[in-house]
Amino acid sequence: MQCWYGIDVGGTKIELVAYDGDLRELHRQRVGTPTRDYAAFLQAIAGLVHGADAALGGADSAIGIGLPGVRDRVSGRQLSANVPVLTGRLVGDDLQALLQRPLQFGNDLQCFALSEAHGGAGAGYPSMFGAILGTGAGGGFCVAGQLVAGANGIAGEWGHWSIPATLLQRHALPVLACACGLRGCLERYVSGNGLALIHEGRGGEAIDATAVVALAAAGNALAEQALAVHRDLLGYSFANLILAVDPHVVVLGGGLSKLEQLYRDLPAAIAPYLFQGVRVPPILPPAFGDAGGARGAALLARQHHPAR
Template structure:
């Protein structure tokens, strides 16, 4: 094994930042760099990613003429199966673009691309919170709601690469009626998607829904709502209870569809401690008698998981 074969690069693409990590043979991160995302200019985006890779090569002492270090890319959104272009990205410059081929040509090395939520799951399945489990589902609760499914430590992407997109399951009309919630349109083109209700912005919407004055008050994001609930504010507690019920419905559907051995929560809402305490019982209420709720645990790698998972994606393809 040459020195360059020991490394794989993972790049996590976000709306405001791009992070590159280099993982060694033990999957330990040995180099990390973050830069701001050139969100509006595709050529600038490609140049920025190339600069990160070239800087990593220099930092790790990759010699000229050596085999290039493979790159894994964790991308927001999905790829259009017909055109190969990126869709639903929070980086406007990438929409409609064939990102992986463009980067592979610029970097002159293999580039493997996966959804950023799937990369999070892959990281937690390999040396993370789900390491000891045969299967896992990584549940992302942040700006949106997505996830990834791993079986035996390997990512299951599916026919369209969409495995894990539970945030775009529709909430039943009966559940919306129970909480007197409106049927909301989703940017994906569907209506009533779970993402609109259980993401960070969804929780803020629920708080505005139960407290009509909340729109007039600042600081109604998810952490502030949880803090208000902890201080005993009834309306904040009501919003969290509705959020818990809707989220539990989504996870119960995942139990019935995939029956993972563990759920690992990620994203900003994974820091809300009451989810680990209250969510298992809430999920059980949406399952038939005798079905067990898998453990629901916090992530081991926090916000570093996406880039590390992208490196793992590159490594698994490299060894396939």
């Protein structure tokens, strides 16, 4: 039986899931991510693949791998803030030499979008944008079920658009440096970490985004203010995303996607930043949640290496 493997590489875990042609799960295994030893990282991937081969009785499955960060299309070298041991490495070449089978690479955010475009919340729409709101902010764009990666493979990196000075001044926010090397990137403000920083900057205690939301629900004034600022910045961000790619639907992912109020409040926060006649598309929760990364990676492999 032919199957496809999807591997989702994160900052703390690497997960392999094998699927058949109908996207039924056949096998799942995860291990911790080696973040300081590159050889151990490669062997962790190889161990998952060999384990799946043994469990399923095959050794020729095409593999899709969702890596965090950006892969330089010319040099092939990886840039990854979440798994720094990968930065500067020829990860694709090294894994190809080690595994000796068809491999297809995307980033983890794009794999999430591709998964939601196939049987997920974005299924049936001519185009969809999968927007991650977690420790960072980014995403992927799919048209007719196909991932649009772009010339550099970075299509969907809306979290690294710059926030305008007027908006920072309105909310008395500093210009923050970003791990990408730029300053004032949207993800520093609209991610879960961004919400926590906004709350702390207004005199609140140093807590995570989930705790800020809980405090606001309990009537804490500082937390309510932080959520209002965060909602306005998200409205601006998503309005620009709509103006840039005009998706038929937006599917949220990441930790903040679990906040029910986002789906209620975001359309009204987006609308003031759009010109007349532009409608806000549906904004939906994900169908697959955290499982979408490996599933999308397997879909990427299947699209490029269809059944024989």
